[in-house]
Amino acid sequence: DLITIPQNLAYWESIHTDIDSHLKKSIQIREPISVFEPMHHFTFTPPKTTASALCVAACEVVGGNREDAVVAASAIHLMYASIYTHNLLLETVRVGSESGPGIENLHKFGSNIELLTSDGIVPFAFELLAGSGNDSGRTLQVVIEIAKAVGAQGMVAGEDDGVEAEKLGGEVARQLHGCGAACGAIMGGGTLEEIERLKRYGVYVGKIEGVLSDEGKDEGVKVELVERLRGLALKELECFDGKKIQQISSIVGV
């Protein structure tokens, strides 16, 4: 594969491990089982997203401690899980069938539970954030960032009937990359400029992932597009200390 991006895997894996263990502590299967079992399932079923990992990495770039960003990163993961679960449901509706090979594994719960859980995860994420015990002012800023990313902007993307559920989900999920990076920078105490730059960096990372996952596109076109986006992404990091950006920039293969 020509455009596989080499990454500093150990760094990103350590971040995912930290987010995962926070989520495991926060979302235990407890009473009422009928709520927390599907919530647990839909939290841990989706593939990992770099949106939440970027949150931790951005915090570290601005000189913050990882612990300050882990709750925000967990909230970002939950929002992503909600979108992912919602898409699963919409996809089923679109295909118009709940049967087929492997569909039983995909749909462990009924569509009513898929809908209730994907909706219920959103307030739970805000509850988790608000109860984190991190700096209050920064936490409130993060609540605003995340609410904006999953709120009105998601609605704008969603109202276009021409957009397939899958693409729509991709669009909203991509918003989360910029949001994730911004939230990390906020929790790490970044300046307004640092927050803005890291947000744009996150948006480019989301776009690069979108290009790479687009199976309909010509490989040559993809390479060119990714190169251009990577250049724009790295430009946003120029104002930071060269040593500090080594890790976060590895996500675009530098």
Place this chain on the structure above:
Amino acid sequence: DLITIPQNLAYWESIHTDIDSHLKKSIQIREPISVFEPMHHFTFTPPKTTASALCVAACEVVGGNREDAVVAASAIHLMYASIYTHNLLLETVRVGSESGPGIENLHKFGSNIELLTSDGIVPFAFELLAGSGNDSGRTLQVVIEIAKAVGAQGMVAGEDDGVEAEKLGGEVARQLHGCGAACGAIMGGGTLEEIERLKRYGVYVGKIEGVLSDEGKDEGVKVELVERLRGLALKELECFDGKKIQQISSIVGV
């Protein structure tokens, strides 16, 4: 009507006016019109709820200023509006028809917009709260209260397939009465005990409204039930200054 409850109307109307004018400032019809026009519509279409009014009244009972509670009360109204809009949609699905007398007025927008808007109002309410500029610690507590009321508890109520959409909505909406009163007490700087007592008072108020709106029940049974709930509600107010509770207790007709 035997059990119409006389209220201190001027007091409650002044609260609704203050909440309304805050919501009107916050949700103006602006770009993107396709998002904010339906959001405006679904915010101002539902009948007034006492859940948001209780928020302001509870704040005043614990000695807080009305301005401290108006944003939280607006967020409560938005959550209620989201539930109300969701129910409108579910009711249409249940009845299985989008036609009928008056249905055009009820459904000014398509069902996709109803769904997207009811979902999108929830993060918007958190955004509004987080950006209020009120005390950070209290605001975060309110985020937690509201998230709990509309999150897992709503899911518990919703998973029971036997419950009709209308009743389910009633159930979740009732949670909002306790939540509203608790949030007001938090914003007004109430003690833990005051917050708990006002929350229970709110739950009783919600139950009383539920009984009164239940058209299937015998009038005699309703009178008896309301009397009992009113007694329990007023018991929760005993620890407060007698003069201060005059206004909030007028909602149960004292």
